[in-house]
Amino acid sequence: MLGPLDYFLWITSFLLEAWVVFQVISSRSFARYYPVALYMFSAALVECVHYVCITRFGVSSPQYHFVYFCTGTLLTILLFWVIIQFYQQAFSGLNIRRYIRGGAAILILATALFSCVAVRAHNGRLTQQFAVEFGQDLYFVGVVLTYLLWAVILYFRETRARLVHLVLALGVYFSGTAASYALRNLFPSLHTSFQWALPILGTLLPLAWACTFWKVPEDSRILAYQLAGRTP
């Protein structure tokens, strides 16, 4: 049974995701950030699918669990595509676009294949423990990818404030989610204590991205020492 806070987070996430899509289009950044807009559009669509599933089958039904698990995995893979797009932007000065695209294709295909195999192997018995372990591994790949991207940004002294904000928000989301899954895996008895972590983190990502597109102009710059919190 869902409570008022569940509904609040649900509606807030949906509105924020729609807002990000609107912000990307209205700030004329669609050509540069179309993966972000597509990811947020898909996430908003998934919220609607979840709603239909819950009203039709109920929140504790196996159908809803299966849809929740599959759509979550697909969205994470889509988020990897967003990271790859950020990599391309960070490396835009160098002529290695082809290699990034190749590496990205391999990574996304391998993740999708691994997910398919894992889901097929556990078909009909998608246990809570399996879902937690799978989520932990998938999000950890995201943490590593974002961390490497952050290292690249610092190494090349990237100054585009919007890109920096987007990557940092993504890093907070991936690392927070991976840590939450890992804690749930380590301490299964504390499952109820962590039940709000994922929805809250899922709401914070579109919020941070919407604020970035709203408040940080494309030509805004940020310096390395400012990110480290030092004075020049």
Add this chain to the structure above:
Amino acid sequence: MIAALICVFSFVAFLQFFVSYCHAALVSTRHAELSDRVREIAGIAGKTVAPQDFGRLLQFLWLCPGENFHIWQVRAVALYYQFLGVINRLCRVLFPSAAAWADQGRQDCSQFAAVVLDRRIARMQDLLARQARNPI
């Protein structure tokens, strides 16, 4: 074992990303000039705002009406200020450089609060001036 490693690595990465995100968000107000009006109201004597001024600035902010969006921003910054305060207290003896870094972050938070207060006061004065020009 793997879950524990993932947990530790993700938590450290989370802290690093969170702190960098907060720094990036506070950069826009770091070099903003404060008006004499806000300096006088908040009792800011020096050229820069002191880290300890944050609490007083926050009290003035709650007294001054403004947009709801800024309330959420200020609450997030207040949370970050408290987090830095804990780091500052923990590291003061053993790691003075980390304590100084946290203090710099707290100063950025105070500067942010002062800039938001300045904007709110300017907006209120503008509204009052407009009302005085066009009384109902």
